Amino acid sequence: MSDESAFDIIILGTGLVESIAAAALSKAGLKVAHLDENAYYGGAQASLSLDEFVDYVNKLPGSSVSPTTLPHSRAYSITLAPSIIPAVGPLISSLVSSGVARYGGFRLIDRVSIYDKALGIVSVPASKEDIFKSKSIPLVDKRRLMRFLMFAAGDFEQLPEMEGTQETPFGQFLTDKFNLKDDVAKAITYALAFSDSPAEPTLPVVQRLHRYLRSAGRYGASPFLVGHYGSAGEIAQGFCRTAAVAGGVYILGRRVTSISSPTTPDGRYTITLADFPEPITCSTLVCASSTNSAQVHCVAIVDQPISFGDESGAPEASILVFPPGEVEGGVLNSAVTAFVVGESTMSTPQGRWIIYLSANCENNSGDVLKPYLDALLKVVQPLFTAFYAQKGEMVPVPEGAVVSTGLGPLLFPELSDRAAEAGEKLFADVMRRIGKGDEIYEMWPPLEQNDVDDED
């Protein structure tokens, strides 16, 4: 067996979590082989062309895809994991420290709106300025809302409002402690804190809101960014490239035909791949989490901008949250998030918009999202629709492998940062496994001067 097929570490799966770990492990000087059975990068967070996406969805049981074929399949980057990135948090930190941020572009989120049964789409103020300017919020409510936002953005943990209320349902907390009216409380719960339910305990909601409020202003007014070309999948590819620059070897689109576990404590794993000349071996095997989270999804493509209420200009990266019970015919008990992206996210051709609808729930098909899509589109006819469900299921993992932490179920803005944290943990777990856990490792060593793309 040649030296070329012997690795320190083999990682199975190129999802965002594994890709972050692969980059850090390769940079730490370990010899890494990174495998994926798919021909594309990104696993459950992949960005796919329209044709690849249709192939993917057609293989899922219970899915329904419209028969329409659209030209310029490659000009679409359709993400399997619609997500946004808080401007302050673990993923942005990893992107900057690893240098992966230089590989691609990002865009600010234009606005977040909420769907109201009576009023339709209502824009949610994103900043203090917005609140002052808003004509729809009565003055007394403005003052209460401001007081709450100051509380959440500050050192709330020390404040009397938090005494004994950590476990209080958040909806009740807003009423009891801040006298906020139902519609304002609803906007905070669903569209600022991205909670799934007013019953969520107060502490985690306020912690999340605190992070988002502190993210606003770093790169612009919105606390959130989306990466170009489908975000999560493109970012995963960036981390894989960084791993490759540090010597990592990439093998995609080959099925793993056998994995033999070591028989002695210091033995090696041997992995054979379909259509691959010889087996590859490693001392440490790493694989993606065994659990998928249950979600329902809809992807629609339209050829005109979706009106998000009164604002001028076509939204290019906007979010609309449907709280439970607001949509005629909508049966889901959890909030549904709609994410609309246009050409300037580089994920659609000119004059096309992608609408992603997603919700955390266990269901056999994505058809439950149809009423929500209708509420958003009103009279607009989509050029393409796909509805599908992702089941929460256990996938077997090889014995003895270091396994990454599962991600789901996640609230809409949380995927990016939880993936970054899981990537860091996976890196630390592997270092511990190979006996380097006691050494102090910087996850991301300083970038070399040659790598620095100096700015003008």
Added chain:
Amino acid sequence: MPPAAPAPTNVKLLLIGNSSVGKSSLLLRFSDETWLPEDEASATIGVDFRVHRMTVNGKPVKLSIWDTAGQERFRTITASYYRGAQGVILVYDVANRESFEALPRWWSELETYVGGKDSGGDKVIKIVVGNKVDKEFSREVSAEEGKAFADRVGSLFVEASAKTAIGVKDIFEELVQKIIDTSALWDTPDRRTGAVRTDHGRGGVPGGVQVIGGEDHSASGCAC
């Protein structure tokens, strides 16, 4: 106050081609004026991209030239590698026939990722490079054959040697000259049609943000 220096035009170039044809060597010869002897230059480790400044038609141009990071070996180059490229350097080894015969496959991968004529991919300028002409004694591909392939696909052509530096500057100068000349034709306000994007696809897009460290960076594109 003297007038501010004009902002440089950003140009993204890519290298592709089989393993061991000398892509990284060409890059390092051009940008760092160095040569790594073959026994030390195993499969690519450590070359990500290089930034190089030059002047074309009296105007500053900032090149970022990207290497494959070894991901060509099992043909797992990421789709993201190809994004936003305005020029592609397609390299083979004149002393290795197989690397020349692989060019059509690389060409079709290019058409997949940067697009063909119908999706604006023809705006991406390509140059075919026959490297290692210092190995004249073991040449397996004639200059005529190389030129014929380049002509057939409508690409520029240069023979070069990263080892002796012959032809290396020509590759980059000819390619960039043609990109600048061509971009003058399409880099107008309505250039957002088609698949070609400038500036690594970052500052050049409305609402685009460049993610860098520090505490407060507002949008670098238009702040809409």
